[in-house]
Amino acid sequence: MVTTTNEQIASQSFWRKVMTFVRNNVSILLIYGLIVLVGGATAIFSENFRQFSNLVSLFRQSIVLGLIAIGQSVVVLTGGMDMSVAMIARIVTLIVATIFNIHSSDTIILPMILLGVGVGASIGAFNGFLVTRTHANPFIITFGVASALRGIGLAISNVPIRGVPSGYLSIYDARVAGIPVNVYAMIIIWALAYIFTTRTRAGRALFAVGGSERVARLSAIRVNKTLILTYVISGIFAALAGLFLLARTGVGDPSAAEGMDFQSVVAVPLGGISLYGGKGSILGTLGGVLLLGLLSNVFNIVQIDVYYQQLLLGLIVLIAVAAYRSPRSL
Amino acid sequence: MVETKAAVKELAEPILLLRDIQKSFGGIHALSDISFDLLPGEIHALVGENGAGKSTLIKIIAGAYTPDSGVIDLDGKQYRDFSPDQARNLGVGIVYQEFTLLPELSVAENIFLAAQPLNSFGLINMKDRYKEAVELLSRLGAETHISPNTLVKDLTVGEQQLVEIAKALATDARILIMDEPSAVLPSNDMARLFSVIRTLRTEGRSIIYISHRLSEIFELADRVTVLKDGQTMATKNVADTNHAELVRLMVGRALTDMYPPHDNVIGNVLLEVKDLFIEGTVCDINFQVHEGEVLGLAGLGGSGRTTVARSLVGLAKILSGQILYLGKPVPSTPAAAAEEGLVLIPEDRKAYGLVLNQSMRFNIALPNLRQFSLRGILRGYLEKSAVHESVDTLQIRPAKPEITTENLSGGNQQKVVVAKWLLSKPRVVIFDEPTRGIDVGAKAEIYQHIRDLTREGLGVVMASSDLPELLGMSDRILVFHEGCIAGEVSRAEATEERIMQLATGIVSSDAVA
Numbered sequence: 026m027v028t029t030t031n032e033q034i035a036s037q038s039f040w041r042k043v044m045t046f047v048r049n050n051v052s053i054l055l056i057y058g059l060i061v062l063v064g065g066a067t068a069i070f071s072e073n074f075r076q077f078s079n080l081v082s083l084f085r086q087s088i089v090l091g092l093i094a095i096g097q098s099v100v101v102l103t104g105g106m107d108m109s110v111a112m113i114a115r116i117v118t119l120i121v122a123t124i125f126n127i128h129s130s131d132t133i134i135l136p137m138i139l140l141g142v143g144v145g146a147s148i149g150a151f152n153g154f155l156v157t158r159t160h161a162n163p164f165i166i167t168f169g170v171a172s173a174l175r176g177i178g179l180a181i182s183n184v185p186i187r188g189v190p191s192g193y194l195s196i197y198d199a200r201v202a203g204i205p206v207n208v209y210a211m212i213i214i215w216a217l218a219y220i221f222t223t224r225t226r227a228g229r230a231l232f233a234v235g236g237s238e239r240v241a242r243l244s245a246i247r248v249n250k251t252l253i254l255t256y257v258i259s260g261i262f263a264a265l266a267g268l269f270l271l272a273r274t275g276v277g278d279p280s281a282a283e284g285m286d287f288q289s290v291v292a293v294p295l296g297g298i299s300l301y302g303g304k305g306s307i308l309g310t311l312g313g314v315l316l317l318g319l320l321s322n323v324f325n326i327v328q329i330d331v332y333y334q335q336l337l338l339g340l341i342v343l344i345a346v347a348a349y350r351s352p353r354s355l
Numbered sequence: 356m357v358e359t360k361a362a363v364k365e366l367a368e369p370i371l372l373l374r375d376i377q378k379s380f381g382g383i384h385a386l387s388d389i390s391f392d393l394l395p396g397e398i399h400a401l402v403g404e405n406g407a408g409k410s411t412l413i414k415i416i417a418g419a420y421t422p423d424s425g426v427i428d429l430d431g432k433q434y435r436d437f438s439p440d441q442a443r444n445l446g447v448g449i450v451y452q453e454f455t456l457l458p459e460l461s462v463a464e465n466i467f468l469a470a471q472p473l474n475s476f477g478l479i480n481m482k483d484r485y486k487e488a489v490e491l492l493s494r495l496g497a498e499t500h501i502s503p504n505t506l507v508k509d510l511t512v513g514e515q516q517l518v519e520i521a522k523a524l525a526t527d528a529r530i531l532i533m534d535e536p537s538a539v540l541p542s543n544d545m546a547r548l549f550s551v552i553r554t555l556r557t558e559g560r561s562i563i564y565i566s567h568r569l570s571e572i573f574e575l576a577d578r579v580t581v582l583k584d585g586q587t588m589a590t591k592n593v594a595d596t597n598h599a600e601l602v603r604l605m606v607g608r609a610l611t612d613m614y615p616p617h618d619n620v621i622g623n624v625l626l627e628v629k630d631l632f633i634e635g636t637v638c639d640i641n642f643q644v645h646e647g648e649v650l651g652l653a654g655l656g657g658s659g660r661t662t663v664a665r666s667l668v669g670l671a672k673i674l675s676g677q678i679l680y681l682g683k684p685v686p687s688t689p690a691a692a693a694e695e696g697l698v699l700i701p702e703d704r705k706a707y708g709l710v711l712n713q714s715m716r717f718n719i720a721l722p723n724l725r726q727f728s729l730r731g732i733l734r735g736y737l738e739k740s741a742v743h744e745s746v747d748t749l750q751i752r753p754a755k756p757e758i759t760t761e762n763l764s765g766g767n768q769q770k771v772v773v774a775k776w777l778l779s780k781p782r783v784v785i786f787d788e789p790t791r792g793i794d795v796g797a798k799a800e801i802y803q804h805i806r807d808l809t810r811e812g813l814g815v816v817m818a819s820s821d822l823p824e825l826l827g828m829s830d831r832i833l834v835f836h837e838g839c840i841a842g843e844v845s846r847a848e849a850t851e852e853r854i855m856q857l858a859t860g861i862v863s864s865d866a867v868a
Contacts (some may be wrong), residue, residue: 224478224481225477225478225479229464232460233460233468236457240456240457240468243439244455244468244469245439245443245470303457
């Protein structure tokens with residue numbers, strides 16, 4: 026148990042300050058350390074890895090998971106879990122693709138984006154409504170919603186939907202200075218997410234609700250409003266992921282985003298956000314997403330058998346989650 | 356050390372006035388015709404047995420409950436009811452017994468959880484928040500001990516309590532309600548708490564102070580209100596009353612025999628501690644526990660008193676030396692120790708003594724299931740009759756074994772813990788803070804049961820920070836000081852001063868008292 030006083034902090038030697046920083050940020054340092062380690066080692070040994078195009082590909086491949094993981098982080102911080110994210114992404118892809126199929130034109134691109142986001146937000150609000158009204162486990166609720174969405178998706182189509190206008194594909198292709206625009210966009214989005222969670226009252230409310238609903242309520246925080254907002258945010262980011270997927274593949278894929286819910290639930294604790302809620306940082310999730318993307322990339326370059334990839338991934342996840350203990354209660 | 360209390364300004368206008376307050380919960384009258392007044396700049400104690408209505412009353416003042424009828428007069432303005440938000444804005448702050456802090460967030464974040472200072476962009480202004488936190492902490496004399504960036508989980512209980520008070524001050528509370536603040540504090544933090552409360556009083560704030568420890572009331576408060584069965588029994592100046600009168604008002608009868616007579620016979624050695632070193636001790640520890648005796652363990656927080664008590668059932672790593680029970684080394688786990696007849700009634704009954712979401716019967720039977728099984732199958736009738744008898748003997752109320760222990764009062768919860776271990780027919784029972792958070796009536800009953808144990812030849816060890824209790828019950832008292840036994844005091848020579856002297860290291864045991 027360490028209490029650091031003001032005077033002590035001032036007079037602490039540089040080394041002590043480093044140790045305090047390390048102690049308070051173990052999980053983030055760990056994950057980025059791993060990234061540097063794995064990335065560095067592969068860079069040394071593999072020519073293919075070092076190619077600019079590969080690195081660009083690495084970042085671009087992480088965008089879908091990255092978007093979903095931001096939304097998932099917000100939900101997990103409040104102690105919940107959103108298992109409907111993959112299906113929200115998919116349904117948005119299918120709905121927008123269907124409309125493009127009927128009327129393929131560059132003019133409706135912006136309205137379609139707004140529509141997609143709207144669909145995601147609405148489903149999120151529905152999730153939030155169910156969670157706050159029924160007080161049932163969010164995992165179960167969102168899982169049920171996901172199943173329903175999966176069925177609706179199949180009803181919409183079980184073959185790829187064509188008709189996406191070429192202007193829309195630029196969301197995926199456009200580059201500035203050789204780097205895709207969407208990579209820049211993601212940097213900005215992550216920065217905004219960081220500011221939201223650390224520097225706004227709404228962000229602080231997430232930690233409060235996740236830490237103890239009872240305490241949050243007593244501290245005049247609107248718990249229900251916060252929770253609904255949380256799932257709406259998750260829905261919006263899932264929708265953005267779906268829109269991005271549509272631009273990437275150019276068709277409405279009925280199997281889009283398969284498995285992304287599980288991956289996001291892995292990336293979040295990997296980056297140090299406690300699954301019990303109330304603790305962790307969005308930067309950690311970014312690390313988790315990057316690490317997963319890096320591992321996938323490295324495995325392909327080094328040509329490790331797919332089965333071993335799964336095994337190694339599973340092991341890494343187990344180690345990461347075992348390293349974090351549940352928060353002690355007061 | 357006696358302090359002259361501030362003279363009560365009888366002609367001053369009350370800052371808070373409650374009249375004819377009624378509150379029922381589904382047919383149960385929690386409060387009937389309560390009247391209560393609070394003057395500015397006073398420390399007003401609120402006492403009463405568990406279930407007398409203290410909690411309900413303060414929750415009404417804090418806006419958490421709405422009275423069914425009656426009037427709340429705050430600063431001259433009348434209200435029927437208000438929300439917690441309104442109460443906070445009107446200057447009412449409350450420090451609950453269960454802390455409302457988030458352990459994973461920092462001190463500053465917790466203090467301003469309800470209202471974080473913002474900058475011009477609408478983002479949280481961390482610099483201002485830090486500065487304001489330092490300012491609040493310094494008003495409590497804590498700015499050198501607690502840094503606003505420390506995570507709350509890294510603070511001691513005493514420090515966390517100060518953060519809770521700072522949280523109330525952040526909304527400039529003129530009325531501060533403190534619900535049993537001393538129940539969670541080790542004794543050396545109490546002095547600091549008291550001086551903080553007195554400082555707040557000189558600032559013109561009023562403090563409503565709830566406690567079961569009457570000695571605190573006499574040391575700290577200006578006036579005291581006694582509640583009993585949801586009614587105001589009396590409001591008196593502390594200077595005009597005494598311990599016995601308060602107890603009589605609280606309980607409705609004179610509790611002259613709080614502590615049972617010492618008619619126990621002391622027999623052979625049951626437990627022997629030889630040259631013991633465990634984590635938390637500095638000198639070697641030596642003592643014995645005999646049949647029929649109550650051995651008191653006294654000492655300030657951190658003195659080793661509690662660690663040694665817990666080590667007797669194997670809850671501490673023995674670095675060197677021995678603990679012999681009936682001549683053999685003590686088992687290394689509490690479960691094994693309990694089977695041998697050596698049990699511990701822990702300090703934190705909610706966390707370590709009970710399965711809260713289960714019934715009385717479940718809890719009492721739990722360590723004794725073998726007694727209730729025939730050929731591997733649990734027999735309900737055996738269990739039920741044994742539990743019934745326990746509930747009867749220990750006078751657990753309500754006498755309904757199917758009640759979830761969570762819903763029992765502290766005193767009855769403690770009785771359930773005692774009951775479950777008594778069924779296992781122990782020979783030595785170790786109590787760690789036996790009556791913490793328990794009201795006067797239940798305390799007397801527990802003391803009686805402890806005396807019954809000694810009459811049956813059990814050995815009792817009682818580690819406690821409640822000096823009157825140690826003095827009233829113990830045959831001998833071992834006083835701990837900074838990891839050593841500073842001295843042993845027999846019942847004949849035991850006084851509060853003598854024990855405190857040894858506990859604070861002022862006098863060594865060889866010196867003449």
